[in-house]
Amino acid sequence: MINYEEFLFEILIPEEKLKKRVLELGEQITQDYGGSSSLVLICILRGGVVFLTDLMRAIDIPLAIEFMAVESYGTGLRESSGQVRISHDLRTDIHNRDVLLVEDIIDSGQTLSSVLELLSARKPKSLEVVTLLDKYDRREIPVNVKYVGFPIENKFVFGYGLDLDDLYRNLPFVGVVDEEKYKLLKPKQKE
Numbered sequence: 001m002i003n004y005e006e007f008l009f010e011i012l013i014p015e016e017k018l019k020k021r022v023l024e025l026g027e028q029i030t031q032d033y034g035g036s037s038s039l040v041l042i043c044i045l046r047g048g049v050v051f052l053t054d055l056m057r058a059i060d061i062p063l064a065i066e067f068m069a070v071e072s073y074g075t076g077l078r079e080s081s082g083q084v085r086i087s088h089d090l091r092t093d094i095h096n097r098d099v100l101l102v103e104d105i106i107d108s109g110q111t112l113s114s115v116l117e118l119l120s121a122r123k124p125k126s127l128e129v130v131t132l133l134d135k136y137d138r139r140e141i142p143v144n145v146k147y148v149g150f151p152i153e154n155k156f157v158f159g160y161g162l163d164l165d166d167l168y169r170n171l172p173f174v175g176v177v178d179e180e181k182y183k184l185l186k187p188k189q190k191e
């Protein structure tokens, strides 16, 4: 496996900055949902997992967590297909509950808009989105996002839950990939 340092262009968001922002988002959500007794955070697997586990501990009201898996990016691809397939659905009914969808990153908005459509058909009491990162320049479908951790430019990022060909999700920071270097290094992985 290649060491990430060989293709890391730059650290975009260091660990401390992520921690601070996640705490702020948690405080904001705690205030906004203070009166709610039915908050459920829905995490989109797998990219949102790291963010979810930090964010949920920064929220100071009772809440439930649920997971949903959708496929939009194939390994090696850098474009959203516009097609979203649900490969793991929720276990519980979200009817009449306050639903907060937890996303790692919003790019074209294709994934999110399909998921929102599906969830709203189940008639939750409220439905909002919190995303760690927002690649606002890439939006193809307008989506209403209530909480954004960091708006970022159109660069491929990895770490803190975000993957590069399914690896490096465990890095504690968000880094930018040097695509040229990565392309050259990648075939060597298979040797």
Ligand code: IMP
Pocket (backbone or CB within 6 Å): 047, 072, 073, 079, 080, 103, 104, 105, 106, 107, 108, 109, 110, 111, 112, 155, 156, 157, 158, 162, 163, 164
């Ligand atoms: P969208 O449907 O184009 O909005 O795609 C969103 C999904 O694409 C995210 O949930 C990520 O899984 C993936 N994605 C988009 N940009 C990046 C990136 O820069 N790094 C890693 N994954 C990304």
Ligand code: MG
Pocket (backbone or CB within 6 Å): 044, 045, 046, 047, 048, 104, 105
């Ligand atoms: Mg994702």
